[in-house]
Amino acid sequence: MSQVIARADADSMPSVTTERGERAVFCGLTSIIWLHRRIQDAFFLVVGSRTCAHLLQSAAGVMIFAEPRFATAILGERDLAGMADCHEELDRVVSELLERRPDIRRLFLVGSCPSEVIKLDLANAATRLQGVHENRLRISAFSGSGIETTFTQGEDQCLASMVPDLPAAPEESQRLMVVGTIADIIEDQFRRHFAQVGITDVDFFPAARADNLPSVGPGTRVILAQPYVSDTVSALVKRGAKLISAPYPLGIEGTLAWFQAAAAEWGHSPESVQEALAIPIARAQKSLVKARESLQGRTLHFLPDSQLELPLARFLRDECGMSLIEVATPFLDQTLMAEELKRLGSEVSIVEGSDLDSALARVRASRPDLTVCGMGIANPLEAEGLRTKWSIELIFTPIQGFDQVADLAGLFARPLTRERQLEVGSWS
Numbered sequence: 001m002s003q004v005i006a007r008a009d010a011d012s013m014p015s016v017t018t019e020r021g022e023r024a025v026f027c028g029l030t031s032i033i034w035l036h037r038r039i040q041d042a043f044f045l046v047v048g049s050r051t052c053a054h055l056l057q058s059a060a061g062v063m064i065f066a067e068p069r070f071a072t073a074i075l076g077e078r079d080l081a082g083m084a085d086c087h088e089e090l091d092r093v094v095s096e097l098l099e100r101r102p103d104i105r106r107l108f109l110v111g112s113c114p115s116e117v118i119k120l121d122l123a124n125a126a127t128r129l130q131g132v133h134e135n136r137l138r139i140s141a142f143s144g145s146g147i148e149t150t151f152t153q154g155e156d157q158c159l160a161s162m163v164p165d166l167p168a169a170p171e172e173s174q175r176l177m178v179v180g181t182i183a184d185i186i187e188d189q190f191r192r193h194f195a196q197v198g199i200t201d202v203d204f205f206p207a208a209r210a211d212n213l214p215s216v217g218p219g220t221r222v223i224l225a226q227p228y229v230s231d232t233v234s235a236l237v238k239r240g241a242k243l244i245s246a247p248y249p250l251g252i253e254g255t256l257a258w259f260q261a262a263a264a265e266w267g268h269s270p271e272s273v274q275e276a277l278a279i280p281i282a283r284a285q286k287s288l289v290k291a292r293e294s295l296q297g298r299t300l301h302f303l304p305d306s307q308l309e310l311p312l313a314r315f316l317r318d319e320c321g322m323s324l325i326e327v328a329t330p331f332l333d334q335t336l337m338a339e340e341l342k343r344l345g346s347e348v349s350i351v352e353g354s355d356l357d358s359a360l361a362r363v364r365a366s367r368p369d370l371t372v373c374g375m376g377i378a379n380p381l382e383a384e385g386l387r388t389k390w391s392i393e394l395i396f397t398p399i400q401g402f403d404q405v406a407d408l409a410g411l412f413a414r415p416l417t418r419e420r421q422l423e424v425g426s427w428s
């Protein structure tokens with residue numbers, strides 16, 4: 001059963017409708033796939049069921065690694081006999097793992113859905129195990145359960161679990177912290193651009209190495225590379241950090257405004273940032289031309305999935321000429337999305353939450369040229385002759401920054417180009 005609540009926003013802001021109902025998204029365990037690639041000496045130990053193990057294996061593709069960095073401790077019937085047994089078993093598994101893998105510098109205990117796992121207090125288990133392995137590595141716990149998290153929220157929970165371990169920054173030190181997982185290549189580009197605009201004290205959270213924890217305090221300025229880190233931001237703000245309000249670094253305009261928002265905190269004008277970044281901006285403008293030709297004038301519908309929907313919609317409308325039919329997102333954090341909401345403006349209709357049946361009915365009624373959705377929904381829509389783009393691809397692909405603009409647009413252009421080729425092929 002679904003409930004629809006409409007609320008009016010200021011005149012210049014999009015109208016937002018909230019839906020409650022069924023959803024079809026991956027659980028937070030999925031985030032382990034990109035998190036373990038980013039934090040290269042971390043290990044993710046899922047405490048879960050065979051279903052969890054299967055999800056991780058299929059999401060990660062080929063999984064025959066000599067030294068994997070995630071695993072599932074499967075709770076069997078025997079473990080249900082008593083919680084004390086479960087804790088002993090967990091301690092034994094962790095001790096064996098750490099003995100075999102001296103390279104691991106951060107261990108995450110990851111909770112899942114089965115009721116026997118929910119009964120286990122993994123946060124307490126992490127504290128207990130930290131005491132045992134104090135000088136060896138850091139241990140924390142978070143939930144990737146499908147009952148509590150969608151796939152991008154898994155990253156938020158993971159990062160939030162690390163915030164208590166961040167060292168305190170000296171009061172007078174002003175540093176920038178970029179929050180949200182990005183590919184190493186994007187980090188390099190961003191460091192270069194920050195230096196060009198006059199900011200050199202930059203940390204990335206999470207960093208490629210688990211021990212490389214940024215310090216946090218009243219001088220910390222936080223800017224987000226990913227929009228789905230609400231709990232992490234709250235934890236950082238509690239430790240004194242200040243959030244910089246900015247759009248997300250997707251597309252040329254979003255990326256430029258993102259650097260300008262950060263630079264303003266260091267007293268640099270928007271004009272000086274535009275001038276310092278003129279070369280990558282010009283390169284990005286040139287690279288976007290071809291993909292824009294395929295996207296111009298085409299209609300687009302976002303189903304709620306990744307939480308990247310608003311910045312992507314803004315980029316595809318403003319820089320690629322697409323026409324937005326509906327932009328749905330699983331959660332709308334008005335603070336973290338303030339700049340995107342302003343840019344989208346009152347013409348756009350946003351749906352927060354999910355009621356799968358009514359969302360699909362609207363897609364079928366409007367038959368957009370492209371629907372951005374989860375993998376499970378894409379195939380049925382394709383079978384009905386609708387073109388789709390899997391939103392999870394946008395998490396696994398480096399898409400932030402100037403140099404990735406053409407790749408980002410290309411991800412949306414490809415299904416439409418392929419369709420045209422099929423049409424031409426069927427007539428020749």
Ligand code: SF4
Nearest residue numbers: 027052055112113146
């Ligand atoms: S955490 Fe829950 S939703 Fe995710 S794979 Fe395990 S059982 Fe399924």
